[in-house]
Amino acid sequence: MIRFVTSRLFRAGLTVLSVMTFAFVVLRMSGDPAQVLLGPDVPQNVVQDFRDRWGLDDPIWRQYLSYLQAMMQGDFGLSMRDRSPAIDLVMQRIPATLQLTIPALILQLAFGIPAGIYAALKQGTLADRSVIVAAIVGFTVPSFVMGLLLVLIFAVTLGALPSGGASSWQHAILPVLTMSIGGIGVLARFSRSAMIEVMGAPYIRTASAKGVSWSDVVRNHALPNAAVPIVTIVGFMVGSLIAGAIIVETIFSWPGMGRLLIVSVTNRDLAVVQCILLLVAAVMVVSNLTVDLLYGWLDPRLRQTTSAH
Amino acid sequence: MNNLVEIRNLRVAFDGVPVLHGIDLDVAPGEALGLVGESGCGKSVTWLAALGLLPGKASVSGSVYLQGQDLTGAPRQALERVRGKRVAMIFQDPSSALNPVIRVGRQIIEALRLHRGLAGTAAKTEALRLMDLVGIPDARNRFNLYTHEFSGGQAQRLMIAMALAGEPDLLIADEPTTALDATIQAQILDLLITLRHEMSMATVFISHDLAAVAQVCERVCVMYAGKIVEEGPVAQLFDTPRHPYTQGLFDAIPSLSGPRRRLVPIPGTVPDPRHLPTGCAFEPRCARARTFCTQHRPELLPQPEGRQLACAYPVPVAQDAVQPEEEYQ
Ligand SMILES: Nc1ncnc2c1ncn2[C@@H]1O[C@H](COP(=O)(O)OP(=O)(O)OP(=O)(O)O)[C@@H](O)[C@H]1O
Ligand SMILES: [Mg+2]
Numbered sequence: 103m104i105r106f107v108t109s110r111l112f113r114a115g116l117t118v119l120s121v122m123t124f125a126f127v128v129l130r131m132s133g134d135p136a137q138v139l140l141g142p143d144v145p146q147n148v149v150q151d152f153r154d155r156w157g158l159d160d161p162i163w164r165q166y167l168s169y170l171q172a173m174m175q176g177d178f179g180l181s182m183r184d185r186s187p188a189i190d191l192v193m194q195r196i197p198a199t200l201q202l203t204i205p206a207l208i209l210q211l212a213f214g215i216p217a218g219i220y221a222a223l224k225q226g227t228l229a230d231r232s233v234i235v236a237a238i239v240g241f242t243v244p245s246f247v248m249g250l251l252l253v254l255i256f257a258v259t260l261g262a263l264p265s266g267g268a269s270s271w272q273h274a275i276l277p278v279l280t281m282s283i284g285g286i287g288v289l290a291r292f293s294r295s296a297m298i299e300v301m302g303a304p305y306i307r308t309a310s311a312k313g314v315s316w317s318d319v320v321r322n323h324a325l326p327n328a329a330v331p332i333v334t335i336v337g338f339m340v341g342s343l344i345a346g347a348i349i350v351e352t353i354f355s356w357p358g359m360g361r362l363l364i365v366s367v368t369n370r371d372l373a374v375v376q377c378i379l380l381l382v383a384a385v386m387v388v389s390n391l392t393v394d395l396l397y398g399w400l401d402p403r404l405r406q407t408t409s410a411h
Numbered sequence: 412m413n414n415l416v417e418i419r420n421l422r423v424a425f426d427g428v429p430v431l432h433g434i435d436l437d438v439a440p441g442e443a444l445g446l447v448g449e450s451g452c453g454k455s456v457t458w459l460a461a462l463g464l465l466p467g468k469a470s471v472s473g474s475v476y477l478q479g480q481d482l483t484g485a486p487r488q489a490l491e492r493v494r495g496k497r498v499a500m501i502f503q504d505p506s507s508a509l510n511p512v513i514r515v516g517r518q519i520i521e522a523l524r525l526h527r528g529l530a531g532t533a534a535k536t537e538a539l540r541l542m543d544l545v546g547i548p549d550a551r552n553r554f555n556l557y558t559h560e561f562s563g564g565q566a567q568r569l570m571i572a573m574a575l576a577g578e579p580d581l582l583i584a585d586e587p588t589t590a591l592d593a594t595i596q597a598q599i600l601d602l603l604i605t606l607r608h609e610m611s612m613a614t615v616f617i618s619h620d621l622a623a624v625a626q627v628c629e630r631v632c633v634m635y636a637g638k639i640v641e642e643g644p645v646a647q648l649f650d651t652p653r654h655p656y657t658q659g660l661f662d663a664i665p666s667l668s669g670p671r672r673r674l675v676p677i678p679g680t681v682p683d684p685r686h687l688p689t690g691c692a693f694e695p696r697c698a699r700a701r702t703f704c705t706q707h708r709p710e711l712l713p714q715p716e717g718r719q720l721a722c723a724y725p726v727p728v729a730q731d732a733v734q735p736e737e738e739y740q
Binding site: 303304305307308309310311312313314315316322323326327330400401402403 | 459462464467468487488491492493494495496499500502504507508509510511512513521522525526557559570573574576577
């Protein structure tokens with residue numbers, strides 16, 4: 103168990119480091135912060151001053167090493183725009199992003215999984231087909247289209263909900279819906295096929311043959327087996343939630359991390375972008391780790407057993 | 412009515428394609444009945460249909476009487492009281508027939524709770540007794556293990572323990588040894604024979620292995636393409652098979668006793684249920700077939716010597732068992 107966790111932690115660390123390195127290199131190769139931030143009409147000596155201060159003329163490997171060194175000491179760098187610590191800027195935005203992502207994840211789990219399982223148990227019926235069609239629509243329509251559609255219906259036509267901003271809880275409704283619909287579709291479809299597969303397994307027939315009632319077969323024999331593949335996909339969906347947050351916060355002018363990322367990338371605000379990417383990588387790594395641990399808990403075959411025979 | 416089970420004109424179709432064409436079959440209390448036939452002839456479907464375990468797309472007609480109670484069309488609750496309690500079933504691949512995420516002890520306890528109302532320590536004690544009975548060594552320490560921690564043979568023993576939990580009147584063993592090594596097969600067969608006598612429970616033994624059927628059963632039913640083609644005491648069918656298909660099955664296995672015979676596989680393959688011949692289903696593969704057979708489906712009819720037979724031109728009784736082989740050449 104300890105070996106398992108250490109090896110996973112090591113791999114997690116490696117993943118985070120690769121993301122950081124990749125982001126560092128790509129950001130520095132793809133545009134000059136001095137140009138973007140200062141604009142074209144600034145005198146040459148001001149630009150040079152700026153470049154010196156941020157060490158932009160150093161060879162990239164030296165910049166990288168000093169970046170790593172600072173990171174080791176918990177220094178995530180300063181924003182080039184207002185020279186406040188990048189980490190503070192990012193931290194300020196996290197609650198707003200969580201206000202969207204957590205309800206969206208809850209909606210996805212609460213609707214996607216039951217819909218898929220229900221469809222599987224009613225396989226071939228009209229109810230099943232309706233769930234499939236709704237799910238396909240849910241995950242094939244891109245979230246920016248879905249967002250605009252919802253705005254068109256609920257904000258523009260019905261005037262029932264605000265179309266942007268973050269001043270009340272009503273403002274969160276459309277962004278949360280936009281973020282969750284695709285995931286509900288994915289989860290419904292995936293849970294359906296996982297459940298159908300499990301319901302066809304020999305041990306389900308055994309359970310029925312021994313007299314277990316249908317509802318107990320589903321609850322006690324099928325669901326615990328279907329949970330294993332479903333947990334995997336939920337792990338993946340945490341990643342797509344973050345991607346969704348970037349788009350949705352932009353559409354709905356929601357003051358979260360996603361919008362900060364877009365603004366900072368446009369401005370080549372290197373420290374802020376790196377800080378956000380690091381955080382995203384960390385979230386992904388943690389969710390994968392959680393999935394791995396859940397696996398072992400759900401499926402005894404995947405446990406590193408040392409139990410005596 | 413002193414039969415335990417009486418199956419009458421049982422028919423099953425999947426998506427409109429009939430795969431069972433009217434099965435009539437009796438099982439007496441305590442008897443061991445063998446069910447043999449090539450793959451796909453409907454051995455499993457017969458008993459899955461009897462217990463209402465087929466998927467929804469299967470349409471079932473006919474009757475299955477369990478001591479007078481008709482199971483076809485019985486409400487779900489009634490079937491649930493029969494399954495495991497009156498009629499238990501074990502399957503071919505024991506390792507995948509047990510739930511992989513539930514501890515084996517709990518799976519046995521579940522059956523004890525359902526059928527004998529046992530809970531807590533009483534249930535655990537009884538489960539351990541059953542595990543001992545079927546020959547799981549060190550049951551106490553292995554009670555909390557999972558299926559994958561047992562070998563195939565051990566898993567089949569666990570399946571049997573679970574099947575015994577309800578003290579059924581009938582155990583359907585659907586090819587219980589097919590997935591196992593030869594030595595393990597023999598052990599499981601011995602176990603089934605012993606248990607049947609100890610618990611005086613009837614057994615339906617479905618198998619491809621005729622030698623095993625002869626070892627376990629008194630009576631045997633030969634099925635072909637969804638019909639019973641010959642039925643009778645094991646010794647009678649083994650010594651003087653009369654249906655050319657039965658004879659073909661015996662010729663295709665090495666004989667254990669008696670003179671050594673050349674192995675003659677039955678030519679051709681089992682017909683697709685969607686394209687059955689209009690006459691006797693075995694006619695295209697049958698060396699004895701005549702024009703009549705291409706037109707008429709033979710009925711299963713009682714014969715003077717006690718067996719039942721569905722064939723227009725059966726192997727003559729007087730004939731020596733070796734001779735018909737000539738006709739196949
Ligand atoms: N769930 C199902 N859906 C469609 N067809 C099925 C289904 N189960 C069985 N069949 C068909 O019914 C026929 C009888 O199958 P069955 O499983 O009873 O054969 P069997 O005699 O038990 O063969 P085996 O020795 O391979 O177990 C076959 O043609 C099979 O294809
Ligand atoms: Mg079968």
